[in-house]
Amino acid sequence: MENNQKVCVIGLGYVGFPLAVLCSVKGYEVYGYDKDKEKLARIEKKENIVEEKYLDEMIPKAKINIVRDENEIRNCDISIIAVPTPVDEKHFPDLSFVQSASQTVAKNLKPGALVIVESTINPGVCDEIVRPIFEKEGYTVGKDVFISHCPERINPGDSKWNVANIPRVVGSFEKNGLEKALDFYRSVIDAEIMPMETIQEAEAVKIVENSFRDINIAFVNELAKSFSLMGIDVTNVIRGAATKPFAFMPHWPSRGVGGHCIPVDPYYLIEKAKDYDFDHQFLRIARAINNSMPFYTIELLQTALAEIGKSLKNADIGILGVSYKANVGDLRESPTLKIIKNLEENGAKLHVYDPYIPEHSNVSGIEEILEKSEAVMVLTDHREFLEIALEDYKKQGIKAIIDGMNCLDKKKILELGMIYKGIGR
Numbered sequence: 001m002e003n004n005q006k007v008c009v010i011g012l013g014y015v016g017f018p019l020a021v022l023c024s025v026k027g028y029e030v031y032g033y034d035k036d037k038e039k040l041a042r043i044e045k046k047e048n049i050v051e052e053k054y055l056d057e058m059i060p061k062a063k064i065n066i067v068r069d070e071n072e073i074r075n076c077d078i079s080i081i082a083v084p085t086p087v088d089e090k091h092f093p094d095l096s097f098v099q100s101a102s103q104t105v106a107k108n109l110k111p112g113a114l115v116i117v118e119s120t121i122n123p124g125v126c127d128e129i130v131r132p133i134f135e136k137e138g139y140t141v142g143k144d145v146f147i148s149h150c151p152e153r154i155n156p157g158d159s160k161w162n163v164a165n166i167p168r169v170v171g172s173f174e175k176n177g178l179e180k181a182l183d184f185y186r187s188v189i190d191a192e193i194m195p196m197e198t199i200q201e202a203e204a205v206k207i208v209e210n211s212f213r214d215i216n217i218a219f220v221n222e223l224a225k226s227f228s229l230m231g232i233d234v235t236n237v238i239r240g241a242a243t244k245p246f247a248f249m250p251h252w253p254s255r256g257v258g259g260h261c262i263p264v265d266p267y268y269l270i271e272k273a274k275d276y277d278f279d280h281q282f283l284r285i286a287r288a289i290n291n292s293m294p295f296y297t298i299e300l301l302q303t304a305l306a307e308i309g310k311s312l313k314n315a316d317i318g319i320l321g322v323s324y325k326a327n328v329g330d331l332r333e334s335p336t337l338k339i340i341k342n343l344e345e346n347g348a349k350l351h352v353y354d355p356y357i358p359e360h361s362n363v364s365g366i367e368e369i370l371e372k373s374e375a376v377m378v379l380t381d382h383r384e385f386l387e388i389a390l391e392d393y394k395k396q397g398i399k400a401i402i403d404g405m406n407c408l409d410k411k412k413i414l415e416l417g418m419i420y421k422g423i424g425r
């Protein structure tokens with residue numbers, strides 16, 4: 001497949017890298033720019049830097065021209081910005097990456113080019129932050145440059161949904177920009193590409209999707225806390241409710257929410273609404289509940305230790321899993337980091353293992369964890385941990401298991417004579 005246009009992707013992470021590969025496979029001449037020089041070197045060596053299996057077949061067929069000097073993007077017809085949009089320690093949105101990437105594109109713009117922001121942003125960012133950067137360089141939006149927003153919805157580690165088949169929404173400042181962006185996405189993605197009436201609507205879509213998840217997870221996390229007081233297993237209740245074939249969607253409680261999206265994006269809307277003196281109470285409460293879960297999980301451990309006459313101080317605690325989700329080595333916003341910090345501050349002796357993040361492990365593997373610990377917290381449902389025979393915990397003298405992901409056989413653990421604490425079960 002041939003395509004005459006040159007596409008540049010700014011920010012080659014979980015979002016930008018798969019898109020760059022896809023564009024190349026679809027026939028575009030692709031340029032990739034990232035501030036991280038090490039990452040560029042790995043991409044040049046054709047490494048699958050996001051470790052997504054579906055890309056293994058595509059990467060050998062793809063050619064990403066590595067850009068080390070910003071000037072080299074000057075001939076690109078389409079520039080796509082896929083840089084991080086985190087929050088700071090006080091949960092305040094940090095748009096500095098979007099600003100600096102927009103400056104890079106604006107300073108090296110091919111007149112008439114299409115610029116697409118894929119980073120997750122609150123309504124108003126394209127108009128209030130991105131547009132003025134181009135205007136400052138003397139460009140008229142809608143004439144010299146066309147700005148669009150198309151939020152990415154990729155779910156790392158998902159075996160079914162990926163950059164090539166997830167439907168998209170696109171918004172722009174004017175009809176021409178919208179048409180250009182729709183044409184581009186329709187040329188690379190095999191799914192519905194829905195035009196939005198305004199760019200603000202497109203910005204809002206992604207925040208709404210992730211806030212929806214955050215709120216629903218907060219609801220079941222709260223249920224986990226109240227049902228455990230009533231002696232009701234919340235996971236059984238959710239499974240029961242999920243038999244209703246309409247108007248119920250199961251969400252599952254856990255030791256907290258992680259990743260670059262769900263625990264971050266609602267803050268972008270919370271902060272933006274403040275400009276209008278609007279308090280997004282529902283989102284704030286959801287954030288607070290989900291932020292409380294790592295500490296709730298620690299309380300479960302303390303209760304279990306108390307049952308065997310121990311406290312956190314000097315207790316040997318095994319931590320299985322540091323990454324925020326199963327079978328990937330992604331640490332971003334992982335609730336386990338909070339758990340580790342708190343346990344260390346309270347004098348626990350931690351034995352930590354994550355097969356996907358060896359640099360965050362202080363033991364050689366599962367065996368050493370079981371040997372050294374008196375209680376174990378399973379905090380990521382990595383497949384390696386699901387394969388551990390529960391008898392092995394018992395054989396190694398583990399007295400209590402804290403199941404932070406509700407992924408273990410509670411009945412069997414209790415039958416084996418160990419203490420079991422799950423999240424609401």
Ligand SMILES: NC(=O)c1ccc[n+]([C@@H]2O[C@H](COP(=O)([O-])OP(=O)(O)OC[C@H]3O[C@@H](n4cnc5c(N)ncnc54)[C@H](O)[C@@H]3O)[C@@H](O)[C@H]2O)c1
Pocket residue numbers: 010011012013014015016033034035036039082083084085097100101104118119120121151152153154155156260261
């Ligand atoms: N990770 C996800 O699952 C996911 C899913 C959907 C949307 N998003 C959104 O997409 C955006 C990117 O997320 P990600 O997970 O790909 O982040 P990432 O951290 O994996 O990748 C971003 C890359 O941008 C680079 N970068 C930062 N500033 C730069 C600049 N000024 N110029 C060039 N490169 C720069 C970084 O070095 C990094 O390699 C965020 O807004 C995020 O919320 C992420």
